[in-house]
Amino acid sequence: MNKYHHLDLVSLRLIVFLLEGGNLSYASFKLDIAVSTASYKLKKLERELNIDLVKKTGRDLSLTERGKEFADFAKALLASNDSFFSRNQPTSYSELVTVGISDRLLSRMSLSVIRHAFEERKESVAFQVITGDSNTIFRMFQAGGLDIAIR
Structure with missing residues (x-):
């Protein structure tokens, strides 16, 4: 068993954007990646975590209960990451x-x-x-x- 697990930030953002928008098109647009890439990353993440993160209803995706739990975890990690990197970044827009x-x-x-x-x-x-x-x-x-x- 691997002692360390590696989650990439794009996959974490993918889950957050799926929760926000309800479909891969929205999530892939926000991430500036192809829908097929988003789909691949989602399937890979589910395999790595060994849980179903989403359920499909027609063209829309919704997060399972475990997916919602993971989205909360992802938001916390991303907030920490983004906070660190935004500390010294000048903002030109309010x-x-x-x-x-x-x-x-x-x-x-x-x-x-x-x-x-x-x-x-x-x-x-x-x-x-x-x-x-x-x-x-x-x-x-x-x-x-x-x-x-x-x-």
């Missing part, structure tokens, strides 16, 4: 705003209207844009994964 826009409404005009509203208030904000179908955007907003939803 806030990151995550905007979800349904595929059918995606346009530069939508983003420019939002950006203009923040600029009028003299707020320095970075935007992260997530696209998807209207239902996915709504679920992500309800789960707290989006600050603004345009569907």
